[in-house]
Amino acid sequence: MVRLPSKINSENEELKKGSWTQEEDEKLIDYMQKHGVGSWQFLPKKAGLNRCGKSCRLRWTNYLRPDIKRGNFSLDEEQTIIHFHSILGNKWSTIATSLPGRTDNEIKNYWNTSLKKKLIRSGIDPNTHQPLTTHLHNFFDLSLPSNSIAMIPNPNLILENLAKIQLLHNILQLLNTNPLPNLLGGTGSSQNLSQFYGLSHEISNQKELMSSMVPNLENINPLISSDFTPILETIPEFPHSNNESNNKDNFIPALVFPETNLSSDQTHSVVNSGEIPNYDLLFMNSTNADIIWKTDMEDEANSSFWKDIFI
DNA sequence: AAAATTGTCAACCGCGCCAAA
DNA sequence: TTTTGGCGCGGTTGACAATTT
Structure with a gap:
C-alpha cells in the first residue's frame, strides 16, 4: 500500500491549509448532513474539498458540528x-x-x-491542585536540612540560597501589592488566605505568613543570626485596600541583585519600581562562584530592611 | 494616536494506539 | 507476528482582537 503524503491530493496538487472559507464550510456541512460521520480519508474528494481528511475532521468536530455549545463557560x-x-x-x-x-x-x-x-x-498550583506554599516548604526544606549550610560554607550554596530568599522576597511583594488571593476571585480575608495556603491557623499579616510558609528560614544563610524576629517585625502589614499609594508604601525593599546585565542605574530603577528581576538568569548563574552580588547599600531607605541579615 | 504587549481561539503537527492486512 | 494506515489526542502555533503603555 502506498500512503499519500498528507499535504498532496490524489492529483498531486497541494492541499489547502489554514482558515476555512464559508464555501468550504457549506460543502462540509452539506456532505455531513447527507452522509454522516464515516471515513475521513475519502471525505474531502467526495465532498469536493481540497483538504486532508484530518483537517475536515477537526473543522467538523471542533466548529461545525450542530450540537456545539457556544458562549462563556458557566x-x-x-x-x-x-x-x-x-x-x-x-x-x-x-x-x-x-x-x-x-x-x-x-x-x-x-x-x-x-x-x-x-x-x-487563588494560591493553587494548577498542575498539582495543591496550595502553592506546599512547594515553598519543599523549596526550602529539601535543600536546607538544619545547620547544613553553617557547617559547609559552600559559596555556591550560599548564592543559591540568597537567590531563594530573593525569590521569597518577590513572592511576598506580590502578595503585598495585590488584593488578598482567594479562590476564584472575590474579596479576600485572612481566614480564607490561611485556608488556601494550607495553614491550620488563621494569619492576619505578612510576617505571620512568612514564618508559617518558611519554617526553616533561619537556617537558610549562616549569616542570619538566630534572632530573626526583629526583621520579621519590620515587614509591613497586608494592605486591605486597593489604594495605590498604600500599596506603594508597602513595597518591601529589594534584597540583593546579581551583577548580571543590569547597570547600576538600571538596578536602582528596578529597586525603586519594585520590578522583578530575571530569575532564570540568576539561577543559571548561581552555580558560578564568580557571580558578584551587590546590596543596594547606597540607598538607606531600601537597604535598612535587609542589612541586619546580611551585613 | 500609535506601538507594544497580552489574550483568545481556530487550526495545525506529530505521536501513539489499535485494528486490519 | 509484523507492518500499515486511520484516527484521535495533546501540545503548539499563528492570526486577530483587546488592552495597555
Missing part, C-alpha cells in the same frame, strides 16, 4: 473542569465527555488561557 462548567483536571490531568477529551456541547479543544484553550491563571491567583 461556573458549574468551570468547577467541573477543575475537578476532573485534578483527577485526570490534561485528558481533555475525557474531560469533554462530562461537558455536553463543549469540545476538548475549547476546554483545553479555556484552561490554558483563563482557568490556570485563576487558580494561580
